[in-house]
Amino acid sequence: MQQTIEGIILKRLPYNDTFNILYLYTLDYGFMPAMIKKKTNPKNNHAAFIFPLNIINANIKLKPQSEIQFISNLHSDFLLLSIRDDFHKISIVQFMSEVLYQLLKYPHSEYSLYSFIKEWIIELEHIPSEQCNNYHFIALIKLLNYLGIEPENNFSTNNRLFDIPHANFTTHNIYTHNNELQISELWHIFLSHKNDELAKLKISRKLKQSFLNSIFSYYHYHLDTKFNLNSLETLNAIYENLPF
Numbered sequence: 001m002q003q004t005i006e007g008i009i010l011k012r013l014p015y016n017d018t019f020n021i022l023y024l025y026t027l028d029y030g031f032m033p034a035m036i037k038k039k040t041n042p043k044n045n046h047a048a049f050i051f052p053l054n055i056i057n058a059n060i061k062l063k064p065q066s067e068i069q070f071i072s073n074l075h076s077d078f079l080l081l082s083i084r085d086d087f088h089k090i091s092i093v094q095f096m097s098e099v100l101y102q103l104l105k106y107p108h109s110e111y112s113l114y115s116f117i118k119e120w121i122i123e124l125e126h127i128p129s130e131q132c133n134n135y136h137f138i139a140l141i142k143l144l145n146y147l148g149i150e151p152e153n154n155f156s157t158n159n160r161l162f163d164i165p166h167a168n169f170t171t172h173n174i175y176t177h178n179n180e181l182q183i184s185e186l187w188h189i190f191l192s193h194k195n196d197e198l199a200k201l202k203i204s205r206k207l208k209q210s211f212l213n214s215i216f217s218y219y220h221y222h223l224d225t226k227f228n229l230n231s232l233e234t235l236n237a238i239y240e241n242l243p244f
Helices: 081-085 087-103 111-126 135-146 178-192 195-199 205-223 232-241
Strands: 002-014 019-026 030-037 055-061 069-075 161-163 168-170
Touching: 002 087, 002 111, 019 055, 019 111, 030 055, 055 111, 081 087, 081 111, 087 111, 087 135, 087 232, 111 135, 135 178, 135 195, 135 205, 161 178, 168 178, 178 205
Parallel strands: 030 069
Antiparallel strands: 002 019, 002 055, 019 030, 055 069, 161 168
């Protein structure tokens, strides 16, 4: 049965001289691997649409019992020119596409999760480049709600230390390192503030890396997921070039 399926590209993998495999997260079917022919003529140039986290409409002859589908044609209603041309944004979508590829390998649809990812991509496309440096944090923290593991935001004067195993904030003592309290405050801020406010938040290079490690530790503890990310080095290189 031929269908037009909306999906987000998580990964492209060359299969042979003729085909690529696209790993998609789709609106109606969740995670979906699909084969597509490489460019064969100027009228059938799919390459322009195939990049991390592009939102595409794929014509697929759906075979429910098949482990991999076949894309006959694809197009996109979203140009995402800023994402394609901006080095910072490219690095962020490469990073997040790897994260999502490793998180979302289940073949059932989650409409609210798909909608969140799509809206995040469109937001990233439209924000100024100088305000995009925290957008991977926004995605990683807000994803927790859709994955069913969002921590309790009970941050207060007494509960200032983020407790990963218990997924909430607890009391600290005189031996608590200041860096732990700074990371804990970032958890509180990203759990409670709006995206436009978080985009303007200034975080030092060192604290960014510590915060990211804390987020990864949370995912690992609650989902037993240990990310293997090729793009992390590129993301860290961006931190090094930031003016703060």
